[in-house]
Amino acid sequence: MAADNPMKTLQDEATCPICLEYFREPVTLECGHNFCRACITQHCWGSDTDVSCPQCRQAVQHRNLRPNRQLANVVEITKQLSFKVTKSAGRERVCVEHQEPLKLFCKEDQTPICVVCDRSRAHKSHRVVPIQEAAEEYKENIQAHLKTLREEREKLLGFKVTGEEKSQEYLKQIEKERQKIVSEFQQLRQLLEEKERLMLAQLEKWNKEIVKIQNENIIKLCKEICHLSELISEMEGKCLKPATEFLQDIRSTLSRCGKGKLQQPEEISPELEKGLSDFSQKTVALMETLRKFKDTLPSALDTKRGESLGSFTQETVTLDPGTAHPLLILSEDGKSVRGADTRQDLPNNPERFETALCVLGCEGFTSGRHWWEVEVEGGQCWAFGVARESVRRKERISPSPEEGIWAVRQWGDQFRALTSPETPLPLRRVPSRIRVCLDCDRGQVTFFVAGDQAPIFTFPPGSVPGGRIRPWLWLGPGSRLRLCA
Secondary structure, three states: OOOOOHHHHHHHHOEOOOOOOEOOOEEEOOOOOEEEHHHHHHHOOOOOOOEEOOOOOOEEOOOOOEEOHHHHHHHHHHHHHHHHHHHHHHHHOEOOOOOOEOOEEEOOOOEEEOHHHHHOHHHOOOOEEEHHHHHHHHHHHHHHHHHHHHHHHHHHHHHHHHHHHHHHHHHHHHHHHHHHHHHHHHHHHHHHHHHHHHHHHHHHHHHHHHHHHHHHHHHHHHHHHHHHHHHHHHHHHHHOOOHHHHHOOHHHHHHHHHOOOOOOOOOOOHHHHHHHHHHHHHHHHHHHHHHHHHHOOHHHHHHHHHHHHOOOEEOOOOEOOOOOOOOEEEOOOOOEEEEOOOOOOOOOOOOOOOOOOEEEEOOOEOOOEEEEEEEEEEOOEEEEEEEEOOOOOOOOOOOOHHHOEEEEEEEOOEEEEOOOOOEEOOOOOOOOEEEEEEEOOOOEEEEEEOOOOOEEEEEOOOOOOOOOEEEEEEEOOOOEEEEEO
16 A cells, blocks of 8 residues: 555655644754654653553653654655645546536635636526635635634644643642641541540559558558457456456556547548549530531531441442452352462453452443442452453552542552552551442542441542443452451
């Protein structure tokens, strides 16, 4: 085909693969492919990392753009040749009916005609001008339209750039607000924990002081009780003796009885008693403040839970062995999955994941509200949620809504939502069992702590587009997951 039409081949080689027009300021990437400088710059706009070539998908550094002056010269030569070929072809065109050169142009019919057509009855009363004159006139008209179209295109490109810049500003503002909220709540948690520590330390100090006083009083009282018991026993025995023996040393006996004055136990100091009273009042005030703050939260949380869980249907979900990566082993009931020591010899069907250690659920949902739970049976490297049925299976993926995946992930001590960029989830402890709630009608996915239904994270309404959505699981080293209900 190239040998049949070399001019067409030359034009194709001088055309940018992105804008499909002749190259303007052509540059060459590291992989050897060429693009207009403006086109490839716009393709790489906003990326601080390496990008892929639009043609071969090879990773390249968009800062390494080399001007291709030889290709620019070829483009100019191609334009000139194309013009000459077109012009030559125009001279060779003849009237189909009279086989005469098309040297005239009928303005009423807006078509090239020959001199015979001009004299015919069909064009006798029409305005006819030389074809070159008509071409110049229409060319000026077309040039005016081209100018307007180019201006409109520039405006649209400007709107596109402005819109992307505003979107980035909004995303940065959202991230800033998110960090502010996380920081403020972290400080609040630290303040409450420090206040709790100080209050408990004060109570422990008073507890030790009271226990010390109590123990000292018990020791003193036990000594007094023993002394009095001995004296009582001696007096009772003396009273049973004859008068002569009873009255012997009576003065000493009476003296010892008179010395047995009762020593009162040591009482709690007024300072400690006042401290406890003040502390109790402060505790009541603090608890009342915390209770009021707590009472402001359930209304919003309960509303959210009501919207999310009120009309959801519990689903029995199983794993699809036809999609499981060869390094994943499914249980016989299709409920749990773990990593294999060696790669299994499984059919390389189109549905099977080949690069990511993923597996999909057998069930797919296109409408309605559904929920199921996933239990972490082992490991700290896992992710799960939902994915589009069309999610890529044979190529490397970075789990995110852009890839058609909406999920949460634990990697070591980090617990995050797989947004772009990832969102840290400020939980003090990663739940061992999580409920996944899919609302197909609203295009929303929400994750809750199983049991108390505390919300973890929500991909907002409209995040999940239409189409068939299936449960999605990913496993890292040493992890095991199980589907519950």
